[in-house]
Amino acid sequence: MNIIIKKSKNLKGEFNLPGDKSISHRAAILLSISQGCAEVKNFLFSEDCLNTLKAMRIIGADIKIENGLLKIRGNNRNKIKDINSFIYSGNSGTLMRLICGLLSGIKGSFLIYGDDSLNNRPMERIIKPIRMMGGDIKSIYNNGCSPIVVRGKELHGISYQMDVPSAQVKSCIMLASILAEGKTEIYELEKTRDHTERMLKYLGYNIDVNNNIIKMECKGSLYSRDIIIPGDISSAAFIIGGCILAESSEIIIKDVLFNKTRTGYLDVLKDMGADIEIVEVRNLNNEESADIRIKSSRLKSVNINGDIIVRLIDELPLIAVLSSFAEGTTVIKGAKELRKKESDRIKTIIYNLKQMDIEAYELDDGMIIKGCSFKNTKRKVFFNSFNDHRIAMAFSLAGIVFDEAEVIDCGCINTSFPEFFKVMSSIGADIRIK
Ligand SMILES: O=C(O)C1=C[C@@H](OP(=O)(O)O)[C@@H](O)[C@H](O)C1
Ligand SMILES: C=C(OP(=O)(O)O)C(=O)O
Numbered sequence: 001m002n003i004i005i006k007k008s009k010n011l012k013g014e015f016n017l018p019g020d021k022s023i024s025h026r027a028a029i030l031l032s033i034s035q036g037c038a039e040v041k042n043f044l045f046s047e048d049c050l051n052t053l054k055a056m057r058i059i060g061a062d063i064k065i066e067n068g069l070l071k072i073r074g075n076n077r078n079k080i081k082d083i084n085s086f087i088y089s090g091n092s093g094t095l096m097r098l099i100c101g102l103l104s105g106i107k108g109s110f111l112i113y114g115d116d117s118l119n120n121r122p123m124e125r126i127i128k129p130i131r132m133m134g135g136d137i138k139s140i141y142n143n144g145c146s147p148i149v150v151r152g153k154e155l156h157g158i159s160y161q162m163d164v165p166s167a168q169v170k171s172c173i174m175l176a177s178i179l180a181e182g183k184t185e186i187y188e189l190e191k192t193r194d195h196t197e198r199m200l201k202y203l204g205y206n207i208d209v210n211n212n213i214i215k216m217e218c219k220g221s222l223y224s225r226d227i228i229i230p231g232d233i234s235s236a237a238f239i240i241g242g243c244i245l246a247e248s249s250e251i252i253i254k255d256v257l258f259n260k261t262r263t264g265y266l267d268v269l270k271d272m273g274a275d276i277e278i279v280e281v282r283n284l285n286n287e288e289s290a291d292i293r294i295k296s297s298r299l300k301s302v303n304i305n306g307d308i309i310v311r312l313i314d315e316l317p318l319i320a321v322l323s324s325f326a327e328g329t330t331v332i333k334g335a336k337e338l339r340k341k342e343s344d345r346i347k348t349i350i351y352n353l354k355q356m357d358i359e360a361y362e363l364d365d366g367m368i369i370k371g372c373s374f375k376n377t378k379r380k381v382f383f384n385s386f387n388d389h390r391i392a393m394a395f396s397l398a399g400i401v402f403d404e405a406e407v408i409d410c411g412c413i414n415t416s417f418p419e420f421f422k423v424m425s426s427i428g429a430d431i432r433i434k
Contacts (some may be wrong), residue, residue: 003392003410003421005399006430007262008242011249013427017236019229019256021042021416023195023287025094026171027070027227028052029102030199031059033178034074036224038134043229047415048092055087055099059106074224077178083108087208089146090344091115091389091415096217097126101172104135105179106152107188111140113147117342117387123148125164126172132158133176155180156284157218160187165310165337167192169263170214172202174207180218188212193261195287202286230257230289232316236419237265238393240294242429245325246399249296251427252279256288261274261344265303266292268319272299272326290302299369301328309334314341317394320349325367325401332366342412343388352383356402380404389413393420400429 024044029052031038043049045065053063053070060075087103087110087143090095100123103110113119123261130137136151157180160173163225170186177184190212197209200216206222223244236256243249258281270274275295282289301323304312314318316338319339323330338345346362353360359370381402385392389412399405409431413420426433 001161001409001411003396003407004426004432004434005396006404008400009247009249010431011243011251011427011429014252016424016425017256018042018046018255018419020232020244021046021048021234022094022167022193023229023257024049025052025227026195026199028056028072029098030203030222031072031224031227032056032059032063032074033077034203034222034224035076035103036073037073038224040070040072041224041226046418047090047097048249051088051090051092052095054331055089055095058085058087059083072224072270074222075221085110087112089114089118091118091412092119093341096123096148097168097172097173100126100148100150101175102179103152104130104133104137104176105155108152110150112150115340119146121145122340123217125166125169129160129169129173130160130176130350132160135176143304144322144325145333157182157184159185160184162188163242165190165192165247165260165279167188167194167196171195171196174214174216176193177216177218177221180220182261182313183219184218186214190307190310191261197261198286226286230284230287231255232397232417233257235420236292237315237318237416238397238420238433239421239423239427240269240276240292241322241394242397242400242424243294243427244297244322244428245397247296248341250294252291252293255289255293258288261311265310265315265319266326267308268302268304270311272302272322273297273365274299277434281399281420299323299326301326301330305333305366313337314390317390318348318397320353320367320369322392323371324353324356324360324374327369330369330370330371334365336365336429341388341390343391345388345391348386348388348391352391355383356381356398367378377402380406383385383407387411389415389417394419406434
């Protein structure tokens with residue numbers, strides 16, 4: 001399936017988006033091991049999160065979907081059955097890394113595997129701390145990648161200094177700690193997204209967070225509570241980017257996740273001169289959500305590096321596309337982790353920027369993009385998604401400025417944002433599927 005977007009203007013609308021992917025994974029996992037029953041509103045029913053629901057059913061959670069509402073009866077972490085099973089994580093690094101932590105403390109043997117992309121992503125980063133906790137986990141081919149075998153054991157808490165900035169690794173350790181003995185302390189290099197910490201607190205777990213330091217009692221209890229998931233800020237990012245590029249456009253996206261560990265994209269857009277207004281901020285089950293108004297804007301280049309990288313890591317493909325339409329040269333550094341995502345995003349971004357004749361250079365940990373250096377926009381441009389949802393959606397937006405853009409192999413967008421076409425066409429973009 002290919003996406004085609006033709007030059008579009010006058011994008012207008014006021015709407016909500018499906019729930020945040022990171023929070024949807026965590027809601028499914030934590031409510032599945034809690035005591036009691038709870039409802040989740042605005043859960044993201046994308047491929048990644050549906051695989052999480054399947055995994056949680058395997059370990060004994062009772063999960064129903066009724067009229068778009070998710071109902072989860074937790075198995076209570078003390079009463080997990082003895083199980084031997086296969087767990088398919090599809091394309092989702094979040095599911096694989098989080099579930100390995102949890103399974104390490106559950107009696108039974110598990111084989112966890114993913115699709116071709118996921119089977120090539122690094123898992124040594126979770127194998128190391130799980131083993132320090134006494135866990136039995138190994139990469140079947142001894143290459144630090146999936147498939148992974150986990151044999152559940154008695155675990156103990158650890159004091160762990162993170163060596164990569166990763167919320168998935170941090171959450172893996174926290175989930176293993178819920179089933180372990182003792183105490184766990186995690187020291188982060190940079191503060192990554194903190195949804196697991198926030199949801200644990202919301203569900204009554206004893207956890208103390210002080211900037212980059214997390215301290216938690218192991219073997220605590222979790223009590224089911226209803227959760228409303230704010231709209232996915234990483235999906236909203238594409239619609240915001242499309243609105244900025246299109247002439248005479250103005251949209252309002254309501255109830256979008258507004259957690260400071262995720263708002264780096266909005267900060268960068270403001271630095272680039274985008275017309276963005278945060279209308280109202282609300283608290284929603286220990287997370288924040290906001291209404292965001294966006295208008296068409298002329299952009300200027302920006303330098304991105306340092307602490308902000310973790311706050312916008314998934315938005316970098318999109319920022320690369322936007323900077324190619326901005327005045328000046330954009331430099332992105334300190335983003336080596338981009339090479340470990342669904343594709344090597346530094347390579348796949350540069351490849352696609354070249355399809356627009358943009359002057360762009362690959363760095364070991366980032367890229368340099370010379371804005372507006374394309375020869376001519378009155379033509380059709382072709383892009384390759386490399387089966388990476390964020391690359392597919394980011395580059396499709398070039399069609400708003402060029403006469404037309406076609407991105408090849410876009411089935412991957414179903415992993416995070418199946419509603420992308422529907423939302424884009426509802427605000428007036430000329431988008432179709434081929
Ligand atoms: O914890 C999460 O939900 C995620 C953490 C980030 O990955 P890393 O932990 O590998 O940085 C991010 O890129 C991914 O899309 C979702
Ligand atoms: C990297 C991503 O997700 P995951 O690591 O869960 O595959 C993403 O959604 O951009």
